Amino acid sequence: MVxxxxxILSVAARLLLPLQLLFSLFLLLRGHDEPGxxxxxxxxxxxxxxxxxxxxxxxxxxAMLKVSPRDLIxxxxxxxxxxxxxxxxxxxxxxxxxxWTIPLLDFKASTPLLFDVGVYLVVLGSVLxxxxxxxxxxxxxxx
Amino acid sequence: xxxxVLGGFVMAGMAPLLHRWFGERTPLVMALLPAALAVWLLARxxxxxxxxxxxxxxxxxxxxxxxxxxxxxxxxWLFAMLITVIGSLVLVYTGDYLRGHRDxxxxxxxxxxxxMSMLGLVLADNLVTLFVFWELTSIxxxxxxxxxxxxxxxxxxxxxxxxVTAGGGLALxxxxxxxxxxGGSWSLAELTARGDALRDHALYLPxxxxxxVGAFTKSAQFPFHFWLPSAMAAPTPVSAYLHSATMVKxxxxxxxxxxxxxxxxxxxxxxxxxVGAFTxxxxxFLAIHHTNIKKLLAYSTVxxxxxxxxxxxxxxxxxxxxxxxxxLAHSLxxxxxxxxxxxxxxxxxxxxxxxxxxxRRVMPRTAMVAAVAALSLxxxxxxxxxxxxxxxxxxxxxxxxxxxxxxxxxxxxxxxTLAVAAIVALRPFFGTLRRTPRTPHEAPPGMLAGxxxxxxxSLLLGLAPGRLDDLVMATVAGLGxxxxxxxxxxxxxxxxxxxxxxxxxxLGLAVWHRWDRLRARLARLRPxxxxxxxxxxxxxxxxxxxxxxxxxxxxxxxxxxxxLVVTLLTLLGLVGHALFFRHAPSLDVPVEAxxxxxxxxxxxxxxxxxxxxxxxxxxxxxxxxxxxxxIALVFVLFSAPDLAITQLLxxxxxxxxxxxxxxxxxxxxxxxxxxxxxxxxxVAGLSGLMITLLMLSVLAGERLPRxxxxxxxxxxxxGHGHNIVNVILVDFRALxxxxxxxxxxxxxxxxxxxxxxxxxxxxxxxxxxxxxxxx
Numbered sequence: 001m002v003x004x005x006x007x008i009l010s011v012a013a014r015l016l017l018p019l020q021l022l023f024s025l026f027l028l029l030r031g032h033d034e035p036g037x038x039x040x041x042x043x044x045x046x047x048x049x050x051x052x053x054x055x056x057x058x059x060x061x062x063a064m065l066k067v068s069p070r071d072l073i074x075x076x077x078x079x080x081x082x083x084x085x086x087x088x089x090x091x092x093x094x095x096x097x098x099x100w101t102i103p104l105l106d107f108k109a110s111t112p113l114l115f116d117v118g119v120y121l122v123v124l125g126s127v128l129x130x131x132x133x134x135x136x137x138x139x140x141x142x143x
Numbered sequence: 144x145x146x147x148v149l150g151g152f153v154m155a156g157m158a159p160l161l162h163r164w165f166g167e168r169t170p171l172v173m174a175l176l177p178a179a180l181a182v183w184l185l186a187r188x189x190x191x192x193x194x195x196x197x198x199x200x201x202x203x204x205x206x207x208x209x210x211x212x213x214x215x216x217x218x219x220w221l222f223a224m225l226i227t228v229i230g231s232l233v234l235v236y237t238g239d240y241l242r243g244h245r246d247x248x249x250x251x252x253x254x255x256x257x258x259m260s261m262l263g264l265v266l267a268d269n270l271v272t273l274f275v276f277w278e279l280t281s282i283x284x285x286x287x288x289x290x291x292x293x294x295x296x297x298x299x300x301x302x303x304x305x306x307v308t309a310g311g312g313l314a315l316x317x318x319x320x321x322x323x324x325x326g327g328s329w330s331l332a333e334l335t336a337r338g339d340a341l342r343d344h345a346l347y348l349p350x351x352x353x354x355x356v357g358a359f360t361k362s363a364q365f366p367f368h369f370w371l372p373s374a375m376a377a378p379t380p381v382s383a384y385l386h387s388a389t390m391v392k393x394x395x396x397x398x399x400x401x402x403x404x405x406x407x408x409x410x411x412x413x414x415x416x417x418v419g420a421f422t423x424x425x426x427x428f429l430a431i432h433h434t435n436i437k438k439l440l441a442y443s444t445v446x447x448x449x450x451x452x453x454x455x456x457x458x459x460x461x462x463x464x465x466x467x468x469x470x471l472a473h474s475l476x477x478x479x480x481x482x483x484x485x486x487x488x489x490x491x492x493x494x495x496x497x498x499x500x501x502x503r504r505v506m507p508r509t510a511m512v513a514a515v516a517a518l519s520l521x522x523x524x525x526x527x528x529x530x531x532x533x534x535x536x537x538x539x540x541x542x543x544x545x546x547x548x549x550x551x552x553x554x555x556x557x558x559x560t561l562a563v564a565a566i567v568a569l570r571p572f573f574g575t576l577r578r579t580p581r582t583p584h585e586a587p588p589g590m591l592a593g594x595x596x597x598x599x600x601s602l603l604l605g606l607a608p609g610r611l612d613d614l615v616m617a618t619v620a621g622l623g624x625x626x627x628x629x630x631x632x633x634x635x636x637x638x639x640x641x642x643x644x645x646x647x648x649x650l651g652l653a654v655w656h657r658w659d660r661l662r663a664r665l666a667r668l669r670p671x672x673x674x675x676x677x678x679x680x681x682x683x684x685x686x687x688x689x690x691x692x693x694x695x696x697x698x699x700x701x702x703x704x705x706x707l708v709v710t711l712l713t714l715l716g717l718v719g720h721a722l723f724f725r726h727a728p729s730l731d732v733p734v735e736a737x738x739x740x741x742x743x744x745x746x747x748x749x750x751x752x753x754x755x756x757x758x759x760x761x762x763x764x765x766x767x768x769x770x771x772x773x774i775a776l777v778f779v780l781f782s783a784p785d786l787a788i789t790q791l792l793x794x795x796x797x798x799x800x801x802x803x804x805x806x807x808x809x810x811x812x813x814x815x816x817x818x819x820x821x822x823x824x825x826v827a828g829l830s831g832l833m834i835t836l837l838m839l840s841v842l843a844g845e846r847l848p849r850x851x852x853x854x855x856x857x858x859x860x861x862g863h864g865h866n867i868v869n870v871i872l873v874d875f876r877a878l879x880x881x882x883x884x885x886x887x888x889x890x891x892x893x894x895x896x897x898x899x900x901x902x903x904x905x906x907x908x909x910x911x912x913x914x915x916x917x918x
Contacts, residue, residue, distance in 0.1 A: 116872075
């Protein structure tokens with residue numbers, strides 16, 4: 001059902017995809033202090049890929065994404081679980097947040113950030129899994 | 144020690160890798176682990192024999208008072224020794240029994256994991272730890288019984304074993320919780336010291352009942368005995384190890400361990416000795432019905448487990464000594480006999496003893512081992528089995544309650560067991576050589592080593608039972624009979640037990656002699672037997688399936704409108720009950736709203752109404768969208784930017800998903816009758832009203848201290864973030880978020896499964912390779 005769209009949509013999607021992805025990363029990183037965070041950023045990124053998919057079709061989107069959306073879910077869950085472990089290393093209870101400052105960039109690295117990246121990947125992966133599954137069944141019907 | 148057990152699990156996982164390196168020799172290599180543990184245990188023997196108790200402490204979940212502490216006294220030492228020694232022999236045996244088998248690595252993984260679970264079970268000091276290992280043995284046993292999973296009967300037997308033992312496990316868990324509540328500790332060492340307080344506690348009877356169900360299911364006591372003979376579908380090393388020497392003794396072990404804490408009351412004595420004695424008789428009686436050598440042995444194991452339970456029930460120091468001696472003797476001869484049964488099956492291709500004969504000429508060594516082990520089973524001097532049986536009869540004669548029935552049952556069981564021993568040892572090896580599906584040869588050395596060693600031990604320890612005095616004394620001390628002097632000997636002089644033994648010899652040989660005719664007569668009892676506990680189990684299972692089918696038809700029928708109605712009605716009932724009967728709903732709330740708030744609320748209502756009356760699907764979707772965006776506006780008005788952004792994005796993505804779905808749906812049509820629609824309106828209206836009332840009551844009710852104050856105060860200092868919503872999500876409530884991540888992932892998998900694999904599309908595999916050309 002989903003075929004390559006109109007010229008305007010194609011050009012817009014090509015321009016918007018990087019911008020939207022940058023924006024989603026921005027939302028992700030600032031999420032701890034300003035509105036944003038992994039969930040919202042993940043939704044924005046899924047919106048970006050969905051737009052691209054409408055413009056160029058599922059195959060092109062997969063080529064752009066490089067990995068399967070299902071693998072993204074797996075990565076996200078793994079990252080979420082891994083981010084709980086440094087606390088055990090420090091002898092603190094499971095899930096205690098750990099904070100490190102990277103000196104040169106003055107950037108606060110932390111396990112909550114890692115965890116948020118996990119949320120981001122799971123949200124992105126889940127939405128894209130659902131969307132691509134719907135698009136693929138469409139193609140089956142056409143064939 | 145804890146490291147050794149945990150390391151053993153790691154080694155179990157590495158079995159496939161080891162198999163790549165060592166090939167057919169892998170079982171031998173893996174046998175080194177239990178052998179090393181046995182050596183470690185032997186090195187601890189002087190301390191144990193001196194009556195010391197080793198407590199190896201190891202915190203696990205300190206917050207919940209759960210430790211991985213191991214507790215090594217005489218009782219644990221004896222069991223651990225049996226597990227490690229027989230475990231290494233079984234691994235060596237497996238090397239030849241499953242030589243060249245495709246799934247050998249899988250077998251080794253599960254068998255080693257079982258071994259470690261069993262070891263953890265008998266060493267654990269903490270009730271929770273013990274329970275975890277207990278369940279692990281049930282699961283590994285399930286996997287091992289179902290090892291030949293292509294075989295329907297093996298799968299059924301595996302399920303049966305799992306349901307019975309895991310069902311008992313649930314009762315056991317309840318019993319443990321009550322035990323910890325009554326005793327005020329999760330540590331077995333501390334609980335055994337508080338016996339008097341436990342026996343007088345109000346929870347004593349319920350906790351005892353739960354623990355007994357757990358122990359009886361595991362140790363195949365009547366009426367749960369039926370799973371054990373079915374479990375013979377497992378490969379023979381498993382039968383020899385799990386279903387005779389170790390796992391089935393876990394229940395008996397638990398009873399023995401709890402004997403000092405709970406034993407000695409009338410309820411304990413009565414239930415254990417009667418159930419034990421009845422199990423003993425059932426096992427011995429059912430054994431002679433069968434011609435399958437493994438079933439014969441399995442029922443005689445049931446008989447032995449019943450004996451052990453009965454001895455614990457009698458509970459006199461003499462009975463406890465008999466318990467230890469009988470336990471040791473049984474593990475040695477039954478392990479050996481099962482391995483011999485495996486050899487016979489392996490060499491002749493049949494398990495039916497009536498199809499074998501004269502094998503002593505082709506496999507003399509096996510015949511020798513079988514004869515020694517069977518003599519011990521029969522309780523003949525000078526084998527260890529004789530010592531065990533004499534002590535057992537003596538304790539039965541010394542019973543304080545129900546002496547006569549206990550003695551009669553013990554006597555009947557002992558002559559039937561003798562007949563079983565004669566059938567197992569004489570039938571296959573004597574008489575004329577019979578044609579069997581495979582041409583028999585002498586067993587390979589790896590398969591012969593295990594049973595030969597166990598049979599030799601039966602003989603040596605039988606000749607010099609005094610060597611066991613220290614061990615029995617240390618073990619009996621763990622059972623509560625501290626400082627009881629023990630002197631085992633072969634010859635007790637001419638006394639009543641000896642006379643009973645002689646009588647049982649005569650009767651047993653008579654049964655053996657007329658076995659074929661007896662079996663034909665017993666066959667007439669079949670219709671009666673078909674109504675036994677196993678039929679009850681089958682009926683229960685069938686009932687469960689029928690119940691599941693019924694509730695699926697009624698509740699899970701796949702119509703989302705029915706789900707909604709049921710969910711909403713349940714909500715109405717529960718919330719309504721709480722609201723009207725527990726709290727008087729109050730409408731006394733001053734409702735103040737600014738104009739713009741009223742407009743937004745009006746938009747929402749308009750959207751909802753429009754969605755219901757629209758005649759086109761696209762318009763309905765748009766109307767729902769209006770509602771969603773209005774909700775986002777509400778979030779903005781009440782300064783929750785994060786929620787507003789999320790709501791907007793979710794609305795957008797919903798539209799995208801709906802667009803994709805819309806094309807696939809059939810034409811918009813009205814399928815419901817006016818009555819159904821009227822019903823839906825009522826349900827929906829009532830739900831809305833109820834929620835409104837609920838919200839108003841919440842607002843009117845007294846203010847509890849609000850969690851948000853805490854969160855606002857601590858978000859920056861503790862969570863290092865100014866965005867409170869995000870700090871809650873990734874720090875304060877990160878565990879919830881992690882759970883929701885998994886829910887989201889599962890939902891995505893669900894969507895994928897629903898769309899990819901259509902109902903009725905049996906060629907699931909066909910659509911799988913597609914994903915690669917996509918990616």
